[in-house]
Amino acid sequence: MKAAVIVAPHEVEIREVERPSPGPGEALLQIEAAGVCGSDLHAYEGTQPFFRYPQIGGHEVVGTVVGLVPHEEPLDPIPGRVQPHPPAVGERVVLDPSMPCGGCYPCRTGRYNCCERMRVLGVHAPGAFAEFMVAPLECLQGVSAGLSADAAVMIEPLSxxxxxxxxxxxxxxxxxxxxxxxxxxxxxxxxxxxxxxxxxxxxxxxxxxxxxxxxxxxxxxxxxxxxxxxxxxxxxxxxxxxxxxxxxxxxxxxxxxxxxxxxxxxxxxxxxxxxxxxxxxxxxxxxxxxxxxSRLHGGTIPVAATLVEGGQARPERLVTHHMSLEETEEAFRLMIDEPDTTLKVILTP
Structure with a gap:
């Protein structure tokens, strides 16, 4: 599959990489669109302290479940994290990119967004700047088929x-x-x-x-x-x-x-x-x-999705540019060189 890999600060390569396969408790998503976040830009600039090079960035995403493997055993729920219904193959979803440990003090007390061992898709693990990605089932939030790709991508920043x-x-x-x-x-x-x-x-x-x-x-x-x-x-x-x-x-x-x-x-x-x-x-x-x-989103992805689906928020108004996956590095340069006119860039594979 095609992926935009941030291989080092100020260096992006469009590579052909192996399509990932989901393990137990994971889904394979076919990416419809992905937003370029400020944290992605910081990874490109070399100022994101947690980013692991080389890495496929991107965590603001809408896609379709094209494969999944159920959990071998039920997971213990993490307090504060809304447990969505299990996704189905063919379902359109957005992503809560947080992968908390579930065992530290914040996770045990309903503040998993402050997890001491937090891992994030697109930072610590491959993200959405690709044609496909793998994500834990508990990270997925269903959205309607009629919602625009721009609005769906913007649910994560709205959260x-x-x-x-x-x-x-x-x-x-x-x-x-x-x-x-x-x-x-x-x-x-x-x-x-x-x-x-x-x-x-x-x-x-x-x-x-x-x-x-x-x-x-x-x-x-x-x-x-x-x-x-x-x-x-x-x-x-x-x-x-x-x-x-x-x-x-x-x-x-x-x-x-x-x-x-x-x-x-x-x-x-x-x-x-x-x-x-x-x-x-x-x-x-x-x-x-x-x-x-205030850090990340502590169980607020479903709330943001409800606001967008119900028309109470229109975060798609913040999208200023649409670009192809091959133009990922150009998107970063645009954010650096023209910040006043570049709010959100959406990439499509």
């Missing part, structure tokens, strides 16, 4: 938005500021709007801010164009947003989130920040803030 808004306990009573209008930030926006919250989005890109408005943002603000506190007061009230979700991953924007959130509010950090952050302790105490991290 990250569901996780972060769940961590933030967002309800219709909240006003929310999302810092960062990339793919994940705009997925968070759609989930917040589905919960009835008022949402402001902050970003430097005019194009992304315009898309945020089209997706239902109450306000789309550029920090380069004026005082953010005054702008937020005009649209969300003088106290400031009750929730701030940081989707950039920079120390400066994390500190901005802590500064702008209302007293007694919640700040959720979803951007993966590798910088050291000096947090003002007096501010945390004076405002009595909840400061939380």
């Amino acid at each position: 990250i938005g569901v996780e972060s808004t769940t961590r933030a306990r967002v309800t219709e009573a909240d006003s929310v500021l999302i810092i960062g209008a990339g793919t994940i930030g705009l997925c968070v926006l759609q989930v917040c709007r589905s919960r009835g919250a008022r949402v402001a989005v902050s970003d430097l890109s005019p194009g992304r801010l315009e898309l945020a408005r089209e997706l239902g943002a109450t306000a789309a603000l550029s920090p380069a164009e004026g005082d953010m506190r005054e702008a937020l007061a005009d649209v969300l009230g003088a106290s400031g947003p009750s929730v701030v979700i940081e989707a950039v991953g920079r120390a400066a924007t994390v500190l901005q989130a802590l500064d702008l959130v209302a007293a007694s509010g919640r700040v959720v950090m979803i951007g993966l920040c590798t910088e050291e952050i000096c947090i003002p302790g007096a501010l945390m105490v004076r405002k009595e803030l909840d400061f939380l991290g």
Whole structure:
């Protein structure tokens, strides 16, 4: 079969490789389409610390089950992980790419997305940048035949938005500021709007801010164009947003989130920040803030699928490019060279 293999940083090869065979408890998927994620880009750039070269990347995927091997013995359920119905040959599915161990403290206590020995398809094991891939049966979520490929692929990134808004306990009573209008930030926006919250989005890109408005943002603000506190007061009230979700991953924007959130509010950090952050302790105490991290998706793939299938979220609006599997490296270069106009690239084998 044909596969796009990331063989080393800044090096992708289109190879003919052996089609994988499913083992016990696994399914063989024929890939319909796969999205290129920021973590795939980090693997290409050499900044993804868990990626094993050479590897077939890709974990945002829709495909069809063309073969499966049942489990030899029933698996013990992992708390918090929704157990989907067993897939059938011919069923159209999307993927929860997480492969938790099931035995560590987070797995035992319903937080398997924080597994101490987490493995991820497309990172630790071959992924979806190919014509076929193998996945554990418990990773599969069925979707309708009529759902567009773009919408199906985007269920996985939308589920990250569901996780972060769940961590933030967002309800219709909240006003929310999302810092960062990339793919994940705009997925968070759609989930917040589905919960009835008022949402402001902050970003430097005019194009992304315009898309945020089209997706239902109450306000789309550029920090380069004026005082953010005054702008937020005009649209969300003088106290400031009750929730701030940081989707950039920079120390400066994390500190901005802590500064702008209302007293007694919640700040959720979803951007993966590798910088050291000096947090003002007096501010945390004076405002009595909840400061939380959010990682991956803790059983939220089914919730995201329901939002998309029901039309409450339209993450396919974030797809900006369609390319062939042979153009995988060009897709990475496009994401690097034209980030303002490249949100989500979809690859088809």
